Amino acid sequence: AEGPEVVAGPASDPNCFVPWADQTKFYKYPKKDGPYRIALANGYIANTWRIQMIQSAKAYAAQPEVAAKLKEFKVVSTGEDVPAQVSAVDNFIDSGYDAIVVNAQNAAALIPALKRAKAAGVIVVAFDGTVDDSEDLINVNVDQKGLGILWANWLINHLPNGGKILEVRGVAGHPVDGIRHEGIQETFAASGKKWDIVEVVGKWDDGVAQKVTADAIATSGPFDGITGQGGDTGIVQAMIDAKHPFVPFGGETENGFRKFCAAHAGDGLKCSSAGSGPAQVAVAIKTAIAALEGNVVPQAVKLPLAIVEDPNFKDGTDYYKDQSDNFFVGNSFPTCGIDISAIEILNQSKDNQ
Amino acid sequence: MSDTTMGRISERMPRFIRRIEPPVAISFACIILLLLFGGLYSSAFLSADYLLQQLKVASFLGVIATGMMLVILLGQIDLSVPWVVAAGAMMACAATAYGPAATLAAVPIGILCGMLIGLVNGIGVAYLRIPSMIVTLATNAVAQGLMVVYTGGFSPRDFATEEMRYLATGSLIPGVPNALIIWAIVGAGMVFVLTRTTFGRAVYGIGNRERAAYLSGVNTRRVVMIAFIAAGGLSAFGGVLLAGYASKAAQGMGDAYLLPAIAAVVLGGTSILGGRGSYLGTVAGVILITLLLSILSVLQMPEAGRQIIYGVVIIAMLLLYGRSPANQ
Amino acid sequence: MIGAEALFRMEGISKRYGGVRALEKAELVVEPGRIHAILGENGAGKSTLIKVMAGVVTPDEGRMVLKGDDVVFAGPAAAQKSGIACIFQELSLIPDLSVADNIVIADPPQRFGMIDRKAQRRLAEAALDRAGAADIHPAALVKDLPLSRRQVVEIAKALARQPQILILDEATSALTAADVAKVFQVLKRLRQDGMALLYISHRMNEIAELADTCTVFRNGRNVATYANGSKSNDEVVEMMIGREYHNVFPPKPPAAVSDRAPALACRDLSWAGRLKDISLSVAAGEVVGLGGLDGQGQRELLLAFFGVLSGLSGEILIDGKPVTLNSPAAAKRGEIGMALIPEDRKTEGLMLPMSVRDNLSFASLDLLSKASVIDSAAEQRRNEDMLDLLAIKTAGLDIPVGALSGGNQQKVVIAKWLMRRPRIILLNDPTRGIDVGTKQEIYALLRRLAADGAAILFYSTDYDELIGCCDRVLVLYDGAVKRELKGDEISEHALISSALNITGNGHSLREGAEA
């Protein structure tokens, strides 16, 4: 197949399909007749974000107007094994799916598979784990670096004359950890204030984050501000256990974290909570369908950050007082007409158990 | 004859003293060394509350390593720790969804789930004679699968109950974390079982040569199965405590405990081939690993450096005392 | 020393293990073309001596001279290179390798750096042939062979190396007379070819038949060297144990006719084509022997009684009542009270790394504990009783049993079961590797146990033993009882002929072997 034709913008649905940058290309794929066979090639599955993501995908695909357009929606999770995911994509290509939505475990690894997909006329849309140095697919992502910048700025604004910061990082060697860290570092550096940054590795896991935070507090504390890429509930928990004074915090969108933010805002836990909601998978699917229908889409779609900042944490919309700590709240993309509130899918699946 | 009587004199010494082996002594020495080293970096490493905090965190690993030691003494291994820990924690928390009675029973429920997985391991190893390394690998996968289905399909409650919080973070004796007390109790129980009961003897015997143990009229299969059940229960209990510590259960919360548990047991001088080792050593190993990880995590160096130092230290310490005799 | 100049000589060799003096200024002179027997009670230092020769153990002091120049062996490999091949008491075969692999293990035939399997097969078959064991398949895995076959393989392996000095440390202890006879023919041929042989055994009759020179060891010292035949058995044994000695089997009580049901009996017992309709009975107070060539089902029979075999047909009766025993645990329980002294102490009798204490108590833990908590005081007492009862030579209860000499290990195996005071005792070649003095003790012990009402079933590869202390002997052949010998019928000649399933008479041991 000859692949997409590069056209001038704007996209068919400009509010949702926001181009990543000014120079982002716009694609128009040859129109195919529905209903379509779409596959989701997921990698790791055993954590809340992934499970919520898959739930969101299924929920979205089940919505009547979407379901009408789909002949088949297949999900396969291949674990943390990169080649297995690549093979999965290959298999989907060979099995003649119209489009493949993928959350890449390893970006570069997909590139050869993307060539094969293009050759076979299969549309690939990557989200969260995107493949930025290939043009043979559509990338859908939140601005990870932007997140780092957002959190850093939040702390900079609340700490007018610099101070001691605890940065709890994610999984070492993972691109997202690297890019967010980059954003944080650059912003602090640019701020021109004096920062003493203590880094620990929390692996995006509450348990690990809590332990390393506790250690950091005991040995290098107290801190004037904290930023965490994930496992933030654990981080706050550690502060509370260590009776560490509440300080400004830039973190992700876990419900537990936001609960803490709401509860202790008065005591100084001033939070900026933003992240990459699992529902972005729905945007990816939406993009894939649009592309299949021959509509114009940007090669890289930039998702709005689901930001909630002190003092406007509202129970029932921004967080859910008596629900699990572990799910990610920022899960709706209004601009795309996608509003799969985490709570809905959780409860919905509870009903259909 | 004379040397025999000499032997008998030595037996008059309390068992405990006679059982302390060089590895145990040396590994405790290593702990001191590690602390001094940490002290050089920041005096905070020697502060009482840092040390207590380490002991608290160590007791989670300690409880898990206790079960691991039991199976390692049998010459087996338990790779299902990660998801047994998670399952124990998640099930305990999930119990809260089913009324106050279940909430009170949360801890036992969690432990029970662990014991069930342990039972499968035990049946596989003892009765189906499948190598433990692979059965437990498989049950680990199954446990993960169950937890994924459960989380995805049932939006489970995952807050730790008050009791769990108290067990992990409270302190019955002022200043002494309950977790530590629990570890002490579990440990004391383990020492008693290993040194004073027929079960303990059987464990060592099977670890050395199951065939001979069987021909001595020991029901080796039952012993092995019970050991795995106990190991599962202890792993789950560790998970329950972790959940109490984090005030909630989460997937993958056990991933960080498999290799440290094995390393701790072996650093403590227990032979991975089974039949040899004392619990005191495991205690030392657990504290050693916990301190090492903690100090490394706080030292301001990139993850890479930490990994390398961690590896080097483990090997160096084993070279100090973990060497098997030149010729058996 | 008689004639020929020394091929190998050891001077002032000493070896200590902790407090134990294994060797104390030991001397030994080895001459070509002669078979040199080494005698000594258990723990005398025989194995240690030859381990030194074979480069496995490095002596604390002393020198070794090979063909006039001093040698020091870095390891077994070195000793082998200088032409010393050794068959160790504790065999040194690789369980998971095939017989052929094991036989050529020292230096397998190679082509282009690869092992030449065909050539290896030929060598192995030749070696097996010479060792008189053509029945063993070269492709069989060693771990599937019974102990006696392994010993033959070990011999074949040693022969394949064509050494100058061949050492056999109780290499025939598990072999029956017939097998031994074959091996002896080989050894004698080697002697004619001018090889020097060292032969360690606790079987006086073997030494009498084979040796040219004998050296007696006691407590790590060589106490005497003499030409074979120049001393009477009792003299020799007295030198070994250093005290007055008379070779007597304990008197057999007249066969008491009792109407009580036999303690142990079986009817038409069959198993997997290895046991064929065996019916027998052992009364309380009776010592019944199992004879026959090795591997005729004796071991299987004992295992069947002890609940190790599944899929048995026929029935087993205890005190006349049929029982089903499906595990040793069931067999040793109070009301049944059975005990089995297994064949291979290394893998079935003991946990070598564990202490003497743990091993002694292991089978009796249920008796030594209340609510499965061990009563250390009681344990200590019982263990010490056992050490005294069997005069076990050990540096204490807490040293690993693996550190004991072979014979003393064997005693521990027996002691561990006697601690239970069993009423039915199955013994699988219990005196293997036990010195003459101790053997007598054990015979007496068996008698005493029988007198106290134990029923004893006793497989032995040593005919004298069967003759000396059994009231009846059942001779097995191909898994079936071929003949029952009572009282005076029990003679070497009768045993052999029925063992070879020859119902004629007038066969001597030697001919029997050829038959």
Next chain:
Amino acid sequence: MKDWRYWLAEQRGTLVALAIFALMFTIYISNHPAGLTTNVAQTAANKGTLLALVAMAQTLVVITAGIDLSVGAILVLTNCIASMVVTGNAFETTLGVVFVLFVGALCGALNGLIVIYGRLQPIVATIGTGAIFFGIALILRPLPGGTVNETLADAMTGKVFGIVPASLLMLLAIVLVVWLPFCSSVIGRAAYAAGSSETAAYMSGMPIRRGKFAAYTLGGLLASIGGLFLTFFTYSGQASSATASTYTLLSIAAVVLGGVSLFGGRGSAIGAIFGAFAFRAIGDLMFVFDFDALWQPLFQGVILLLAVSIGALGLWRVRNRLEWFG
């Protein structure tokens, strides 16, 4: 007994693995929408080969009654290195490949030295070295990236004559050039002997040390070939601890499925290869069966549990209970 019976007994583990693989793969293919096209075969072959390489590496160590928990880390380290040096013109690329293989062998040798002369228990020794290897990988590749000579990569992951997957041919070559020579050499036999009974091997004067050392070194070498292949697969290097631990555990599973005894002395790399492919086939089943995404991990776990239980069927034939204890 006839000779072929002994041969059969010796090869039993390998044959069982082959059977499991055949079964799983048949189920997979017969339900695959595309059927057994050359592409499908190629995909399966590449994925299987990678695991097979790591499994072979593990086999060599397991034969000596050891276990190598650093095999995944070696895979990752060599993957990172390959993503730096296996580029440029033919000559540079060749040098790069040689260097990667050298590093792999070096890692294996280090393990060997520590285990033999340090006399440490392999399982912990390799936990330690594994951490070290992964640390180095992280230094080399803080972030995923790098490149590889794409012509070579495509060739190795592609098809020969448009039919035969190149990866399979490579595997075959490795068996012929590395495995067969090893296991029919004196050194290889010493490795088996050391795994079966070190004392007996020592008493028989076998070159235990050399045997073990060779096994560990070759293990490292094979792991590095795996690292190379991973690079060909992914066009890049990534220091991912997940990959390291995943492949370490998968290699153990594959080795056991392949009938290699974890107690040492028994088994062959060929069995391990089939074990690896069988394991992959199990993983592929969820493609062709329409399982709810959230049920897939459970499904795979259960299949694995069943697959490893197959060995237990032999128990019914055991009539002498002592055989339980091997």
